Amino acid sequence: MNDLENACKPRLVVSRCLGFEPCRYNGQTITDDLVESLKPFVEIITICPEADIGLGTPRQPVRLVQQGDQVRMVQPSSGADVTGAMHAYIDRQRAELTEIDGFLFKGRSPSCGPSVVKIYSSDLKGSSAIKGMGMFAHAAIKAFPYAAVEDEGRLKNFQIREAYLMRLFALARLRGLERASSASAISTFHASHKLLLMCYHQEQMRVCGRIAANHEKLPLQDLVQAYATAFREALMQMPRQSNIINALFHGFGWISEGLNSAEKKLFLDALEEYRDERVTLATLQHLLKSYVIRFDHDYLGSQHFLEPYPRALFELSDSGR
Structure with a gap:
């Protein structure tokens, strides 16, 4: 990894129980293969909101309870209401966390779960529940609306994992661009991300291109801000096949x-196999990279789409869900 890649390491907030400390409510930790694989390639900041506000480990479980228009965090076994402590913790973290590219949360956690977290109608046993977000995760997503956010369970799905990694590393490279010293750096950055942006949102890719061209002669700081916002907005949806x-x-x-003609047929046949989900995207990316080597094609070779995240993170395993 060269100095530029080191400078663009994603800053990733990870639930501490995912292989770092035995801080789950039951005193256990969860070994997660993706988290282990990510360690050499990202800058990790760990959090465990429930342990960090002093609930201890192990601890009696907390739950989220809807009370009017507010969601409160309570510990049914003790009757304790820790909502205020959690909000204070969230405020501290919001002030301390900067330049965050992504979050990798423990799924279903009342503090960290980014989706399908139970929010109960009361703290009584057997009360009904709806699905929502954990209290810390909800605040994090509001504070960092463009960050790549997933939980460890969903990332066991190959397509979700691939899209998450593509987005995470693209956002990190964008942070590097935000320190750009010239308009030409923005133009070069956009050119190297053209195919990647096309995967996410083709019209937004064109918006980014118009900004990078800077026909309006914006000052550099305004130009960088406009491009960065448009780029982040392009990555907000899942890449469509x-x-x-x-x-x-x-x-x-x-x-x-x-x-x-035989080589063209080979590529087009592989493309149809990808369409039918009989081969992975990596198969087509490798074919294109072989053409880069053969023809010494600098422009195609510059495309981050051909290797959107470190190859060491590529894993074919899939939960099927």
Whole structure:
């Protein structure tokens, strides 16, 4: 990893129980393969809101309870209401956490779960519940609306994991760009992310391109801010397979004139296999990278789409959910 890549390491907030400390309510830790794989490539900040506000480990479970228009965090076994302590902790963390690219949370946690967390109608046993977000996760998503956010359970799905990693590392590279000293750096950055942006949102990719061209002659600081906002907005949705296929066609188009008919057929057949989910995106990316080497194609070779995150993080395992 070169100095530039080190400078662009994603800053990732991770639930501490995911392999760092035995701080779950039952005194256990959870070994997570993805977290272990990420350690050399990201800057990790760990949090455990429930332990950090002094509930101890092990501890009796807390739950979220809807009271009017407010959600409170209570400990049914003791009757303790720790909502105020949790809000104070959230305020401290909001002030301390800066330049965050993503969150990797413990799923279903009343503090950290980013989705499908039970919010009960009361603290009584057997009370009904609806699904929502953990208290810390909800505040984090509001404070960092563009960050890549997932829980460890959903990241066992191959497609969700791949999209999460693509977004996480792109956001980290964008932070590097925000320290750019020239408009040409923005233009170069955009050119190298063209295919990647195409996977997420093609119209927003064009918006980014118009900003990078800077026909309005914006001052550098305004230009960087406008581009960074548009880039982050482009990454807000999951990449669609149809968009990814379009990006692959574009990359193929840049070098197809140098290929013979058999080579063209090989790529197009592989593209159809990807469409039918019989091969992974990595198969097509490797083919394009082989053409970069063969034709010494600098522009195609500059595309982060061909290797959007470190290859060591590529893992074919899939929960199927």
